[in-house]
Amino acid sequence: xxxxxxxxIRVILADDHPVVRDGLAAMVNQQPxxxxxxxxxxxxxxxxxxxxxxxxxxVLDLRMPKLDGLAVVQRVLEINPKARLLIMTTYDGDxxxxxxxxHGAKGYLLKDTPxxxxxxxxxxxSEDRPYTSSTVAAKALQRMAKPSLTExxxxxxxxxxxxxxxxxxxxxLSITExxxxxxxxxxxxxxxxxxxxxAVAVAHKRGLIRL
Amino acid sequence: xxxxxxxxIRVILADDHPVVRDGLAAMVNQQPxxxxxxxxxxxxxxxxxxxxxxxxxxVLDLRMPKLDGLAVVQRVLEINPKARLLIMTTYDGDxxxxxxxxHGAKGYLLKDTPxxxxxxxxxxxSEDRPYTSSTVAAKALQRMAKPSLTExxxxxxxxxxxxxxxxxxxxxLSITExxxxxxxxxxxxxxxxxxxxxAVAVAHKRGLIRL
DNA sequence: AGCCGCCTCTCCCATCTGGGGGATGGCGGC
DNA sequence: GCCGCCATCCCCCAGATGGGAGAGGCGGCT
Numbered sequence: 001x002x003x004x005x006x007x008x009i010r011v012i013l014a015d016d017h018p019v020v021r022d023g024l025a026a027m028v029n030q031q032p033x034x035x036x037x038x039x040x041x042x043x044x045x046x047x048x049x050x051x052x053x054x055x056x057x058x059v060l061d062l063r064m065p066k067l068d069g070l071a072v073v074q075r076v077l078e079i080n081p082k083a084r085l086l087i088m089t090t091y092d093g094d095x096x097x098x099x100x101x102x103h104g105a106k107g108y109l110l111k112d113t114p115x116x117x118x119x120x121x122x123x124x125x126s127e128d129r130p131y132t133s134s135t136v137a138a139k140a141l142q143r144m145a146k147p148s149l150t151e152x153x154x155x156x157x158x159x160x161x162x163x164x165x166x167x168x169x170x171x172x173l174s175i176t177e178x179x180x181x182x183x184x185x186x187x188x189x190x191x192x193x194x195x196x197x198x199a200v201a202v203a204h205k206r207g208l209i210r211l
Numbered sequence: 212x213x214x215x216x217x218x219x220i221r222v223i224l225a226d227d228h229p230v231v232r233d234g235l236a237a238m239v240n241q242q243p244x245x246x247x248x249x250x251x252x253x254x255x256x257x258x259x260x261x262x263x264x265x266x267x268x269x270v271l272d273l274r275m276p277k278l279d280g281l282a283v284v285q286r287v288l289e290i291n292p293k294a295r296l297l298i299m300t301t302y303d304g305d306x307x308x309x310x311x312x313x314h315g316a317k318g319y320l321l322k323d324t325p326x327x328x329x330x331x332x333x334x335x336x337s338e339d340r341p342y343t344s345s346t347v348a349a350k351a352l353q354r355m356a357k358p359s360l361t362e363x364x365x366x367x368x369x370x371x372x373x374x375x376x377x378x379x380x381x382x383x384l385s386i387t388e389x390x391x392x393x394x395x396x397x398x399x400x401x402x403x404x405x406x407x408x409x410a411v412a413v414a415h416k417r418g419l420i421r422l
Numbered sequence: 423a424g425c426c427g428c429c430t431c432t433c434c435c436a437t438c439t440g441g442g443g444g445a446t447g448g449c450g451g452c
Numbered sequence: 453g454c455c456g457c458c459a460t461c462c463c464c465c466a467g468a469t470g471g472g473a474g475a476g477g478c479g480g481c482t
Contacts, residue, residue: 017301017322019329023234090228090301111228118230152459163409165438179460185440195468196439197408198374204422211415361428376468390430396470406438407469 009034009126012053014046014072015061015088020111024059024088027115034122043067050076050083056126060105062089062096063210070099077104086125088118092136093207094143101140107131108140147190149208156183161200161209220245220337223264225257225283226272226299231322235270235299238326245333254278261287261294267337271316273300273307274421281310288315297336299329303347304418305354312351318342319351358401360419367394372411372420 011028013036015021025036037053040046042065050058058076062069069087076083086107087100097108106125109118113133124131132140149157159169170180184196191206193199203209222239224247226232236247248264251257253276261269269287273280280298287294297318298311308319317336320329324344335342343351360368370380381391395407402417404410414420 017231018324018326019231019234019238019299019322020228021234022237022326023230023232026233026237027230088230111230113229115229115233150458160408161412163404163406163412165406167438175459176461178462181440182460182462188440193374194440195374195376197371197411200408200411201372201374201422211412363429378468386429387431389432392469393430393432396472399470405470 006033008032009057009122010037010053010055011035011122012038012040012046012049012055012058014040014043014049014058014064014069016041016064017061020061024118027119028122031119034119034126041065043069043072046072047075047079051079054080057084057086057122059086059088059122062087062091062100070096070103073100073103073105082128084125084128086121086131088113091207092139093205094139094146095207097136097140097207098143101132108136109133110136143206146206149187149190153183153187153190154208156180157187157199157203158209160184160187160196161203161211217244219243220268220333221248221264221266222246222333223249223251223257223260223266223269225251225254225260225269225275225280227252227275228272231272235329238330239333242330245330245337252276254280254283257283258286258290262290265291268295268297268333270297270299270333273298273302273311281307281314284311284314284316293339295336295339297332297342299324302418303350304416305350305357306418308347308351308418309354312343319347320344321347354417357417360398360401364394364398364401365419367391368398368410368414369420371395371398371407372414372422 011034013021013024021039025039028034028036037055038049040049044066046058046060060069060072069089073085076085085105086109087105088109088111090111092110100108106128107121107130109121121131155173156169159172164172166180166184167177170177173180188194188199191199191202193202204211222245224232224235232250236250239245239247248266249260251260255277257269257271271280271283280300284296287296296316297320298316299320299322301322303321311319317339318332318341320332332342366384367380370383377391377395378388381388384391399405399410402410402413404413415422
């Protein structure tokens with residue numbers, strides 16, 4: 001019990017739900033070895049607070065107003081490549097997980113994770129050790145075996161998901177209907193779907209698109 | 212400051228995210244006029260705890276394991292038609308809102324609601340006064356103007372959302388492909404969509420289907 | 423009993439969609 | 453430079469989809 005002299009782990013929380021921030025803050029501040037130094041309600045705020053406080057760990061929600069969690073990961077790591085970022089979200093699509101981890105987030109947690117595990121994750125990340133549950137890690141690995149969509153295909157996919165016809169998609173992207181069809185066909189192949197509606201279902205499950 | 216003698220508002224929290232429960236519990240227990248008497252992590256537990264504790268207010272998440280929030284609303288109100296239930300969720304589709312309120316929930320909150328408003332809502336509901344933000348109320352009203360889907364149409368819609376073909380849907384529901392098409396057509400009409408994929412997009416936005 | 427909504431099935435037909443090819447120019451990496 | 457990936461465009465064609473209209477049976481509500 002001697003060394004409370006040790007520096008506490010300084011944590012920033014970024015989540016657009018006040019309730020979640022409160023819950024996390026309460027949990028963290030109850031621990032003798034960590035403390036919350038700031039809270040952000042959106043992505044821009046998170047970046048600003050990161051620069052101001054240079055915390056040991058920042059816990060990030062994926063879906064936030066203004067700038068989403070992935071964008072925050074990218075920006076913060078540009079500023080400080082050693083930043084320790086822990087994603088905490090409800091979304092378990094393999095694309096989200098893969099993107100965050102491959103862009104340098106140190107951990108990825110789901111919001112239904114038990115208290116103790118959340119705290120363990122924060123401690124692990126603060127020591128620069130990656131933290132990922134086996135389920136989440138498995139998804140990231142799954143994702144690696146799957147073909148990626150190109151930028152253009154993602155543009156098309158988004159419109160497909162809105163229920164647009166090929167003709168409509170072509171008009172909006174200023175390309176031929178034939179070209180739109182080509183993109184759609186390649187999306188179907190990559191997502192291993194038979195119809196556009198199935199493609200949307202698959203894409204949604206994987207976290208390729210946000211509705 | 213005299214009367215702390217007044218009975219506190221007894222609250223049960225039901226949410227499958229430990230973090231959210233913690234956050235709410237912390238908020239509620241800090242108030243002099245309310246206290247958390249139990250917490251549930253899924254729908255079944257929520258019903259059991261309701262019967263055991265008969266709280267003044269139960270705060271319910273919509274999407275929970277085993278039994279979702281709407282089902283809990285229905286069961287609890289069968290047990291005690293005067294139960295005071297407050298929905299607290301991230302889903303703002305008009306169907307969810309409409310269903311919960313029309314089944315007798317006293318309030319509907321979104322998780323990004325500020326602390327103070329959450330507490331006001333709990334107080335309002337505890338006094339049997341309905342609580343609904345104007346945005347949420349507006350959606351419930353919007354929904355009333357829209358045609359409802361029949362049971363069968365919802366069955367079909369779910370399969371459509373999974374990307375099934377008419378033929379496949381027919382097989383799974385043991386009906387003719389023609390009948391499946393008829394249902395799909397009527398879904399398209401009711402949802403004001405041109406294609407099945409658009410229908411899925413609309414249905415998802417409205418909260419008619421869960422992916 | 424009579425009416426109405428729902429589920430079921432049927433037929434027709436224009437259009438969209440998806441699968442199979444193939445071809446071009448551009449752009450970046452090796 | 454050459455290669456590979458990407459975006460763009462093109463062809464053909466079978467099958468799925470969506471729009472329109474009708475009709476019988478069944479259960480609930482009046």
